[in-house]
Amino acid sequence: MQEGDIKDLLQSQDQFFKSSSKTSVTERISILKKLKSSIKAHEKDIVEAVYKDFQKPEFEVLTSELFVAYKEINLFIKKIKNWSKPKSVSSAWLNFPSSDKIYHVPWGKILVIAPWNYPFQLAITPVIGAIACGNTVVLKPSEHAPYTADILEKIISEVFEAQQAKVIQGAVETAKLLLEQKWDYVFFTGSVPVGRIVSQQIAKHMTPHTLELGGKNPCIVDASANLDVAAKRICWGKFLNAGQTCIAPDYLLINADIKAEFQEKLISTLKAFYADGTFTDYARLIHEDHYERLTGLLKGQNIIYGGDSEPETNFLEPTLVDSPDFSSTLMEEEIFGPILPVYAYSSFDELETTINTFDKPLSLYVFSERKDFIKRVNESFDFGGGVINDTIVHFVNDKLPFGGVGASGLGNYHGKASFETFTRKKSIVKRKTWLDIPIKYPPYTHVDSFKSFMNLFR
Incomplete structure (x- = not known):
């Protein structure tokens, strides 16, 4: 037009x-x-x-x-x-x-x-x-x-x-x-x-x-989390729509004590989700430019699962990447695709340092059975909306306002x-006409009286 x-x-x-x-x-x-x-x-x-x-x-x-x-x-x-x-x-x-x-x-x-x-x-x-x-x-x-x-x-x-x-x-x-x-x-x-x-x-x-x-939405996995449930819910939320979701987890922060175990659960979950090998229940990337961008982000990375691609159909397999450098192109901006970086953390201070490296995210997710840990996460970080022990489901509750904060x-x-x-x-005041108190009109002969009235508010 x-x-x-x-x-x-x-x-x-x-x-x-x-x-x-x-x-x-x-x-x-x-x-x-x-x-x-x-x-x-x-x-x-x-x-x-x-x-x-x-x-x-x-x-x-x-x-x-x-x-x-x-x-x-x-x-x-x-x-x-x-x-x-x-x-x-x-x-x-x-x-x-x-x-x-x-x-x-x-x-x-x-x-x-x-x-x-x-x-x-x-x-x-x-x-x-x-x-x-x-x-x-x-x-x-x-x-x-x-x-x-x-x-x-x-x-x-x-x-x-x-x-x-x-x-x-x-x-x-x-x-x-x-x-x-x-x-x-x-x-x-x-x-x-x-x-x-x-x-x-x-x-x-x-x-x-x-x-x-959007933004780089963190997903935290505490050592107390139900790992089997967490693996399914994270893989679902991340790889729905081939990761092309503004509230999808952008990267995982896993307690160092369970990182190896949880990585294996993620891999076994993905194999179960797409067991036929044809990925019939899996979307493709929207266009060639997006395909080229995402496959380019994987170059030089330590891929621990997935990575297969097919340019003819803009297909990129669900992919897990181990601990990419924060200065890498993969971590410079929102991924918006089926690539999930996986990191370990050893302390809450480390969590804060990592998450605060990026702008305030649209969403944050935490998997934990510890109330004090969940409370600390919620109070420590600023984000648009979040979920405890699941991902992206806050979007479907129409009683919850949906939106970001800051750059998100x-x-x-x-x-x-x-x-x-x-x-x-639009604010409307409808005055009555049966009484018209004269104090507001000139000449202002009631200053002292009004000063006494103001004492109620001082």
Whole structure:
């Protein structure tokens, strides 16, 4: 889409918003139900599209893409009416008599830029929240998942009027053109480097925004952990979607006393997960550039398991790497693929030194049966969200706000947090007219009286 087309679209959307801002909650619920029906009707198409993009297994599409989307729609259908009601708050004494309320109102025109790793769910989930709150939305899906982008465009065009929600496809230049426009809110999911660019670009308009990014998520395995369970849950969370998950464990920190034993359990778990040798239940890397980047990161590393690759299909086997140097390219930034560095630690001080080497992570995981150890980990490190004795499962609880901190993200969403993200608070004081206390009006003859009144607050 050319710059002129984008500006024409936004102009028409501007005009539409003047009336759409008055869309009732009941009308929004009807739209959400229509969206849910369309997604259901296209379930098979969505599964096929994501598979065509990078061979993501059907089970992973159902669980990590469709299930999450359905949960978000159902929650908004059930809760949006109650969430949208004005909330009364106690009045200030100086405004007596009055009634005070907080209204949640839509921002207006929202731009959603979605990533390729969960190309359906990470695109449609913020759209659900934005539309439910009364906003208009332009969705820019990832050009690296073109089949999923096509089905997203088909669903959005079926459900919404063009001025209410629109999919704009394109690559980097299209994203740049979109970011040059003036938005009321921008919601971006993607890498840390691109997130910085997005933030800088929209700063000239002082646009409020959410950045869902990533980072080097540590996973700690204490000597007291249930090692059999830990091995399964870590391998599942890490190698789901071929490791292309922003909250996947990025590296393991294993108590030195159990490192050798736990490495063997990781290896035996991976052999059990993918016993057929064909990796039919295992996604591929999204494109050739990502394949070249990840296989390049393995050069010169001490691979203790895996490492096989196939450039024709962008396949990289789940791979364990022993203690790569922290200055290596493998540890410079988020791996975002099926490579898991494994380290030993001997003390909590060593844990702190290692984890604090990197920016604040999006997620942190700890496997332990010791309450004092778990508490110390939680209190010692700053991260977006975490799990004790599992990985990545905090993402699926819509009662938990999801987001990062520092370089791993800004803002959060999911469930009620999405409602709070896609609305802004408008404060209204309604004064009564049956009493009008004259003390605030000139001439100020009541200074001494007010000084006595202020003593209540001094």
